[in-house]
């Protein structure tokens with residue numbers, strides 16, 4: 001058996017064949033990566049090219065400063081802030097629920113659970129993310145809203161509060177799962193260092209583990225925010241279809257996404273200004289999501305620089 | 309010679325694996341006691357009994373006593389809260405483990421955990437313990453920068469300062485220099501020698517020269533048993549046990 005090998009010359013067939021194979025593999029991997037980038041750019045291009053003509057008819061000033069969003073009325077108004085307020089409101093309510101509960105759930109899973117208990121709790125929690133959003137929508141409309149109305153009689157039957165709360169529950173597992181991974185990756189010697197100082201488990205979790213895992217936790221929050229901004233079904237069903245420039249959680253409201261579904265379900269002639277508004281709303285949504293992602297990345301980079 | 313603590317006939321097991329077998333030794337106040345012995349003989353295990361670190365992982369059993377003087381309180385007793393033990397007995401680990409916080413917050417940590425809020429008191433303690441750990445001159449102008457930006461040797465001195473800030477009765481050091489370069493090692497050895505004025509030290513080391521240079525007392529362990537305990541000068545020049553002699557002359561381990 002010849003285990004020992006000789007050095008080949010650069011011209012040898014074996015070596016050229018291997019180099020060729022390597023570069024072929026490299027190329028196909030590159031093409032795979034490229035295709036996802038191309039698709040993203042394709043989506044952005046479509047959004048922009050369909051949305052831009054809209055601004056021939058509506059000035060940017062009116063778009064930003066108008067206080068109503070009524071594209072399908074006699075005297076249409078196009079104040080995008082109206083839809084944005086709906087999106088912000090429901091997202092804020094959702095995060096008020098999801099960030100604390102998701103973080104606490106992650107601390108529980110990572111720091112307090114035995115291995116066996118984690119095997120049981122984690123899939124149960126992740127089940128929350130597996131429920132179809134339509135079901136959540138009706139859960140909010142038919143269960144949570146009537147429940148809340150017993151406490152707050154003035155609550156409208158379509159309202160931001162109920163939709164936001166349910167959306168919050170829905171995104172808890174997105175936040176808890178990623179945060180838990182980040183916390184469990186914190187090295188044992190930091191945990192022991194804190195406990196050896198006489199700290200309790202709780203003090204260790206919140207004063208050492210959470211800060212040490214914060215860059216991962218921040219990504220989890222950003223994912224949760226993106227999820228909430230883009231959520232469609234729950235808000236379309238439970239928050240109503242009433243665009244309103246208001247941050248009152250007790251009233252009905254319309255988000256960017258809910259508007260897109262509502263209008264796409266009607267039959268607007270292609271190329272009409274009403275049709276364009278779909279792309280405009282989509283573009284604004286994309287910009288919002290992108291902005292939050294960039295902010296998240298920035299926070300992460302800064303944390304990493306600071307605490308490496 | 310005042311005893312600060314004593315280990316009395318200590319057995320320790322993980323689930324059903326006996327690690328320490330009838331270990332007894334005194335720990336003298338304001339002295340350095342070194343634990344030496346071949347790798348795996350139970351030095352770390354013994355050290356972690358002193359601050360009940362094993363309690364974190366369950367499925368363990370202590371049998372025997374570690375009495376803390378002057379009250380002769382058995383800190384291994386079930387009635388004693390391990391957290392209260394750790395409040396009295398500080399520990400520095402093999403690998404420097406500063407928290408991902410500022411230098412200031414690292415040292416304030418133990419005080420905050422104990423509920424200390426007064427800023428002036430914390431400031432004072434921080435300066436004091438950094439000086440004791442001979443790190444003050446290097447970091448006094450950047451207390452708010454990240455602890456992880458320090459060099460390995462500085463990080464280890466920071467960990468020592470962090471443990472000192474809460475004025476422990478005993479300071480446990482588990483091979484504190486094994487992850488450091490020779491210069492940082494010399495620096496820590498010098499520091500440890502200086503520290504015994506204010507604190508009782510128990511130090512695990514695999515470096516015999518280190519034990520001989522710094523420790524007042526040395527105990528040699530082998531396969532979970534305490535083979536010999538004595539003044540370092542005696543252990544290293546005139547061991548009574550054959551096993552000790554074999555070990556220090558490099559015949560095994």
Ligand SMILES: Nc1ncnc2c1ncn2[C@@H]1O[C@H](COP(=O)(O)OP(=O)(O)O)[C@@H](O)[C@H]1O
Pocket residue numbers: 322325327345346347348349350351352353354
């Ligand atoms: N968590 C554990 N479970 C079971 N056995 C362990 C555990 N940790 C250490 N041991 C065993 O205990 C013995 C002593 O280990 P240790 O105290 O770390 O030795 P040393 O510090 O002297 O090198 C070793 O045989 C090791 O395998």
Ligand SMILES: [Mg+2]
Pocket residue numbers: 351352353512
């Ligand atoms: Mg060890």
